[in-house]
Amino acid sequence: MGKDGDPSVGDCKILHVPKVEDRRGSLSFVENGSTLPFDVARVFHIYDIPGGKSRGQHAHRECHEFLIAASGSFRVHLDDTRQTRTVELRRPDYGLHLRPGIWAGEKDFSSGVVCLVLTSHPYDEKDYIRDYAKYKKIIKQ
Structure with a gap:
């Protein structure tokens, strides 16, 4: 699957996002080259998710994500x-790094949730594996 060996859920790490606090409130930031193990090529956010719905349910061939x-x-x-x-x-100063080759799905969204996603690659439908049976075959290669 990837150059770095077989993907493992253990490789998906919670990373602390720097947090600056003062009397006006808190500010967290992500910078290329220091906060994440990849440079950010794309940023998007998911919101207005109807109750009981899930998102994701796919893997990426090359793209890293940070949620x-x-x-x-x-x-x-x-x-x-x-x-x-x-x-x-559940905290804006922590995020989850998803390596390529990991099947991931988001669920159990709270009311008013906003999920911020930073990726290593621009959107490319060919990078997505959306069928779990196909994913299992690719991973076993």
């Missing part, structure tokens, strides 16, 4: 075909 609960909370279910793991994101 932050900018407001509210949600869970991320991770799967590498050998093991699974669920991570809850």
Whole structure:
């Protein structure tokens, strides 16, 4: 799958986002070359998610993602075909780094949630693996 060896849910790490606090409030930031293990090529956010709905349910061939609960909370279910793991994101000064080759889906969104996503690559539909059966075959190669 990737140059770095077989992807593993254990490779998906919670990373602290620097936080600056003062009497006016808090500010968190991400900078290329220091905060993340990749340079950011694209930023988008997910919001207005209807109750009970999930998002994601795919893997990427090359793209890294970094997910932050900018407001509210949600869970991320991770799967590498050998093991699974669920991570809850609920603070804007922490995020989850998703490596390529990991099947991920977001669920259990709180009311008013905003999920901020930073990626290593621009959008490219060819990078997505959206069928789990196909994903399992690709991972076993």
